[in-house]
Amino acid sequence: MANEVCFRLMHLPEPWRLAAYQSEGGYEALRKVLGGGMPQDQVIEEVKKSGLRGRGGAGFPTGVKWGFINRTAPGPRYLVCNSDEGEPGTCKDRDILRFNPHALIEGMVIAGYAIGAVAGYNYIRGEFWEPYERFEAALAEAREAGFLGKDILGSGLDFDIHTHLGAGAYICGEETALLNSIEGRKGQPRYKPPFPAQFGLYGRPTIINNTESLASVPEIIRRGGDWFREIGVANSGGPKLFSVSGNVARPGNYEVPLGTPFATLLEMAGGVRGGRKLKAVIPGGSSAPVIPGDVMMDLTMDYDAIAKAGSMLGSGAVIVMDDTNCMVRVLDRVSYFYYEESCGQCTPCREGTGWMHRVIHRIETGKGRPEDLDLLDDVAAKIQGRTICALGDAAAMPVASFVRHFRDEFAYHIEHRRCLVGG
Amino acid sequence: MSSNEVTMPRPDAAALLSAGVRAEIDTWVAKYPPEWKRSACMAALRIAQEGNGGWLTTELMDAVAAYLEMPPMDVYEVASFYSMYELKPVGRHKICVCTNISCLINGSERVVEHLEKRLGVGLGETTADGRYTLKEVECLGAVLREPDPRADRRDPGRAGVAPWRTKSASA
Numbered sequence: 001m002a003n004e005v006c007f008r009l010m011h012l013p014e015p016w017r018l019a020a021y022q023s024e025g026g027y028e029a030l031r032k033v034l035g036g037g038m039p040q041d042q043v044i045e046e047v048k049k050s051g052l053r054g055r056g057g058a059g060f061p062t063g064v065k066w067g068f069i070n071r072t073a074p075g076p077r078y079l080v081c082n083s084d085e086g087e088p089g090t091c092k093d094r095d096i097l098r099f100n101p102h103a104l105i106e107g108m109v110i111a112g113y114a115i116g117a118v119a120g121y122n123y124i125r126g127e128f129w130e131p132y133e134r135f136e137a138a139l140a141e142a143r144e145a146g147f148l149g150k151d152i153l154g155s156g157l158d159f160d161i162h163t164h165l166g167a168g169a170y171i172c173g174e175e176t177a178l179l180n181s182i183e184g185r186k187g188q189p190r191y192k193p194p195f196p197a198q199f200g201l202y203g204r205p206t207i208i209n210n211t212e213s214l215a216s217v218p219e220i221i222r223r224g225g226d227w228f229r230e231i232g233v234a235n236s237g238g239p240k241l242f243s244v245s246g247n248v249a250r251p252g253n254y255e256v257p258l259g260t261p262f263a264t265l266l267e268m269a270g271g272v273r274g275g276r277k278l279k280a281v282i283p284g285g286s287s288a289p290v291i292p293g294d295v296m297m298d299l300t301m302d303y304d305a306i307a308k309a310g311s312m313l314g315s316g317a318v319i320v321m322d323d324t325n326c327m328v329r330v331l332d333r334v335s336y337f338y339y340e341e342s343c344g345q346c347t348p349c350r351e352g353t354g355w356m357h358r359v360i361h362r363i364e365t366g367k368g369r370p371e372d373l374d375l376l377d378d379v380a381a382k383i384q385g386r387t388i389c390a391l392g393d394a395a396a397m398p399v400a401s402f403v404r405h406f407r408d409e410f411a412y413h414i415e416h417r418r419c420l421v422g423g
Numbered sequence: 424m425s426s427n428e429v430t431m432p433r434p435d436a437a438a439l440l441s442a443g444v445r446a447e448i449d450t451w452v453a454k455y456p457p458e459w460k461r462s463a464c465m466a467a468l469r470i471a472q473e474g475n476g477g478w479l480t481t482e483l484m485d486a487v488a489a490y491l492e493m494p495p496m497d498v499y500e501v502a503s504f505y506s507m508y509e510l511k512p513v514g515r516h517k518i519c520v521c522t523n524i525s526c527l528i529n530g531s532e533r534v535v536e537h538l539e540k541r542l543g544v545g546l547g548e549t550t551a552d553g554r555y556t557l558k559e560v561e562c563l564g565a566v567l568r569e570p571d572p573r574a575d576r577r578d579p580g581r582a583g584v585a586p587w588r589t590k591s592a593s594a
Contacts, residue, residue, distance in 0.1 A: 168506035184461035
């Protein structure tokens with residue numbers, strides 16, 4: 001069982017075209033909803049029933065989030081799609097935009113209807129030029145066919161979608177930074193509360209969902225919330241896209257049911273390249289704590305199993321590392337990333353990410369000190385939970401987990417001023 | 424700071440932004456509520472940059488500010504915050520190489536070394552003939568194969584991309 005929702009058109013020659021999408025039930029869900037069959041609350045209930053959890057990383061139940069909107073409050077409301085896919089190792093939303101843009105459009109119109117939004121914005125990261133053009137072409141097709149714009153399908157619903165292009169900033173994947181970015185500002189996160197459902201884009205009630213979450217909605221409506229939920233396991237409804245990268249023979253995006261054993265996913269990706277030994281896996285993008293390979297081989301790919309093992313399913317970016325990797329070198333690069341991408345707003349993150357990177361870098365370059373590992377633990381602990389947004393945690397968690405699981409390797413580096421791996 | 428820096432009259436936006444650039448910016452302005460013209464700031468900076476050989480001058484940023492009725496400082500903040508805006512001249516083509524975790528594991532350092540040798544410049548530098556700028560970037564969301572830098576606007580078929588170059592660029 002693979003490719004059942006977001007990737008279900010992958011067997012077609014040009015799956016991104018409207019005709020291809022409609023040949024396999026595309027926009028049937030929208031007709032079902034707008035044909036008078038489904039009031040707004042019923043749409044929200046169906047999504048709740050599906051067990052769909054936010055696919056961007058946080059895993060918050062999508063239907064519950066939609067329910068936070070107060071539709072009786074006067075004034076406009078907005079729907080925002082987060083296609084600012086920047087979590088290192090993740091490339092699934094890019095492929096949804098390229099290969100199944102109409103599922104995202106249909107999902108956005110249905111979501112917009114459910115929350116009573118006047119318009120939707122799709123925030124696509126600036127580096128995604130081809131996906132942006134593909135999505136724009138699909139928007140034009142959908143408008144032309146009456147699925148978007150004024151009086152959609154003669155239902156009286158007005159809803160249009162606009163693309164907003166980013167310009168290179170990881171932090172804009174954080175939902176309130178993304179809102180500031182759409183407002184033409186630096187992408188710095190806002191304090192929460194108030195949450196976007198109360199005070200979002202332009203100060204108006206706003207729902208922000210990830211690309212994969214919204215692109216899953218049409219199939220949930222068309223085939224039912226129960227159908228979707230039963231694809232997955234308890235507390236993890238549906239399938240999920242996993243971007244498998246690193247030392248595997250066939251890196252790629254794989255849409256498999258949540259609860260699929262990691263070993264099966266690894267096999268789909270061709271196994272560890274060259275038959276080498278699996279050393280470690282980051283299961284949910286570089287912000288997720290690393291898990292030793294032997295532990296990972298016994299896990300299933302769902303929210304609870306990965307959480308129980310001390311990490312996060314996150315964005316579904318599965319980064320596979322074989323035994324040729326030096327964990328100090330890998331962490332050196334990862335810690336640089338968070339230092340580079342910290343928006344600078346909160347002191348613990350702005351200063352702490354720099355400190356962590358400098359300390360790791362000196363270990364990597366043979367200048368480490370015996371007290372450095374405790375220092376790293378200390379700095380990481382002082383960042384975590386002390387910042388406005390989750391970037392601080394995201395920077396601290398890899399550091400703490402790498403040092404915890406591979407402490408010997410770090411200690412060897414400090415003592416011998418060289419790498420344990422490869423002699 | 425002298426007071427005339429803040430009270431200085433804004434440049435004539437029309438003179439600095441070509442009719443074509445303004446028309447393109449207008450398509451973005453139309454996406455947002457009328458009172459939120461500033462939402463088009465990011466697009467306007469990108470369009471202005473593309474029309475100026477790939478980088479932004481202070482005058483161009485001022486022109487964008489005037490055109491979108493924003494304080495110039497807000498535009499400078501945006502231009503300096505996002506990594507795809509260039510505030511110094513760059514080559515006609517920008518070659519961006521991702522060296523983040525998935526690419527690192529697959530040998531991105533060798534890609535960087537090769538490019539540095541081939542182009543005779545280091546990361547962040549431009550070749551003497553003004554043709555190429557080599558830039559290190561973070562994960563581009565294309566981690567499916569070995570690192571392989573792509574130039575200009577082409578999407579990373581593999582990894583590494585350099586979007587947003589001048590339209591006139593040709594290798």
